[in-house]
Amino acid sequence: MLDNKTILITGGTGSFGHTFVPMTLNKYNPKKLIIFSRDEMKQWEMAKKFQGDSRVRFFIGDVRDKDRLYRALDGVDYVVHAAATKIVPTAEYNPFECVKTNINGAMNLIDACIDKGVKRVVALSTDKASSPINLYGATKLASDKLFVSGNAYSGEHGTRFSVVRYGNVMGSRGSVIPFFLSLKNTGKLPITDERMTRFMISLEQGVDLVWHAFEDMIGGEIYVKKIPSMKVVDLARVIDPDAEQEIIGIRPGEKLHEQMIGQEDAHYTYEYPAHFKILPAINGWSDCKLRIKNGQKVPEGFIYSSDGNREWMSDTELQTWLTANSDQIGSY
Known part of the structure; x- marks a missing residue:
């Protein structure tokens, strides 16, 4: 699908971009892969890794700047x-800035992609968008809805x-992993709460x-990928078995458990072997057979959260991952 196509990734110098770019270059043969971001030093450092590969391009810009997006999206x-x-x-602590990037930036990108004839756009979301309790x-x-x-x-x-x-x-x-390391x-x-659980996904899976x-x-x-959960106390124990675990209390805006599908979305959610799919509630799209494909509707009241997960990561699985990724953890 991505062979001989021009792909642009906003915020491409972040952790996702550092994994998406080499994986996409290896699996597909895109015509161009454009890194769009506002930090020239991160672009400079990232460019060194792809020196000599003419497919990788860098474009300084900010999603808050619609005119710059229009220029960057030419031919994408x-x-x-x-x-x-x-x-x-x-x-x-900086709510106006967060809104400008996450909401206004999304609107800018949507308008620019439509006007420039971009074929398909995939936006990255977060568990924190499900039943949110913090501004992020x-x-x-709001961005997902847009x-x-x-x-x-x-x-x-x-x-x-x-x-x-x-x-x-x-x-x-x-x-949390590089923090504990x-x-x-x-x-x-330091453990914020001994009951706390988190989903565990690798960048490659993303x-x-x-x-x-x-x-x-x-x-x-x-799209919501099925991934394992782990208790934070178990994660800490695997990283440092001899350390004392000090309970310090939950921080402002922090959830005890992560949630990726809330009860209110269950009516529009379908299950597949490796993922779930929340279909749009608007325009009758949740009943669209082309969108549903071979999915099975989840039970009414279904919630996909890290504490109620059916799959849990073992100590051995985490240790294996830590060993295999020791040189990359926390680097970007």
Whole structure:
């Protein structure tokens, strides 16, 4: 599908982009893969990794700047929207900035993609958009709604929009695994709540989900990958078995458990072997057979949360992943 196509990824110098770009170059042979982001130093560092590959291009810009998006999207076939203000405390203390990027930026991208004739757009979402309790989650819920509705705005222009949603990305910068590793052998690891659970997904699995969305989407679907959960206390124990676990209390805006599908979405949710799909509630799209395909409707009141998960990551599985990814954890 992506062979000989031009792909643009917003926020492409982040952790997702660092995995999406090499995986996509290896699996497909895109005509161009454009990294669109606002940090020139991150682009400079990332460009070194792809020196000599003429398919990889870099474009300085901000999703808040619609004119710059219009220029960047010339000739683009597919877009992955990964740009976001996503650190929960940062969003709480800088709410206007979070809204400008996560909501206004989404609107800018939707308009520009429609006008420029982009074929398909996949936006990255987060577990925090399901039943949000913090500003970051609220802005991402609004963003998800905008991308779903973008399919109605597109009309005969033909641009399709969908969303992928996943939780805690293992080893990404600022996440719990590199945080615990930085404190290994200090004798103490801080735990916000001993009951806390988190979904566990690798960046490679996130990329696979985006590829699947590009191939499967009709427009307006929210894709949720089936992934294992783990208790944070168990995660800490695997990383440093000898450390004392100090309970420090939940931080503002933090959830005890991650949720990716809320009870209110169950009526529109279908299950597949490796993922769930939340179909749009608007325009009768949730009854569209082209969108449903071979899915089975989930039971009424269904919730997909990290504490009620059917699949759990074992200590051995986590240790195997830590060993295999030791040189990449927390690097981007």
